[in-house]
Amino acid sequence: MKNCLVVDDSKVIRKVARHILESLDLSVREAVDGQDALIQCEESSPDVVLLDWNMPVMSGMEFLQALSSARIETRPKVIFCTTENGIGHIKAAVEAGADEYVMKPFDRETLESKLAIVGVI
Template identity: 85%
Template sequence: MKNCLVVDDSKVIRKVARHILESLDIKVTEACDGRDALNQCEAAIPDVVLLDWNMPVMSGMEFLQELSRTKMDARPKVIFCTTENGIGHIKAAVEAGADEYVMKPFDRDTLESKLQIVGVI
C-alpha cells in the first residue's frame, strides 16, 4: 500500500485529503507544518507528499529546499496543494523540486489524476 504525508496547517484540509486518499487505498500520515513534515520524512520516507505552500514554522517552499539537502535513500514525489495559482508560483514550486501542482479546493478526481501523473497510483 502506498503512503502519503499530508502537510497542511489546516486541520480541515488534512481531513478532506485523508478521506480522498484513503478512498484510493493510500495510507495517510499528517503534518501541520514543514518542520514536522521534514522530521517525518527523515524517520520514514513516504511515497508522496501533499504539500501546502503557506504554513507557520516552515513553509512548503522551505520544506522543499530542506528536503533536497537531506540525504535519503529515495525522494518522495511532491504535489504542491495551494491557493497560490500564479504562473510564477507554479514555476518556483517546480524549480524547487515539486513534481506536480494542485489548486485548492480540490476534489477526488483532480487529486487522483495528479497521483497518476506522478506515478503513485
C-alpha cells in the first residue's frame, strides 16, 4: 500500500485529506508543519507528500528546500495543496521541486487526478 504524508497546520484540512486519501487506498500520516514533516520523511519516506504553503515553524517552501538536502533514501513526490493561486506561486513551487499543485478547497476527483499524474495511484 502506498503512503502519503499530509502536511498542514489545519486539523480540519488534515482530516478531510485523510478521508479522501484513505478512500483511495493510501496509508496516511500527518504532520503539523514543515519541520515535523521533514523529521517524519527522514525516519520513513512516504511515497507522496501533500503539502500546505503557509504554516508556522517551517513553511511548505522551506520544507521543499530542506527536503532536497535531507538524508532520504527515496525522495517522495510532492503535491502543493494551498490557497496560493498566483502564477508566481505555482512557478516558484515547481522550481523548488514540487511535482504538482492543487488548490484548496479540493475534492476527491481533483486529488485523485493529481495523484495519478505523479504516479502514486
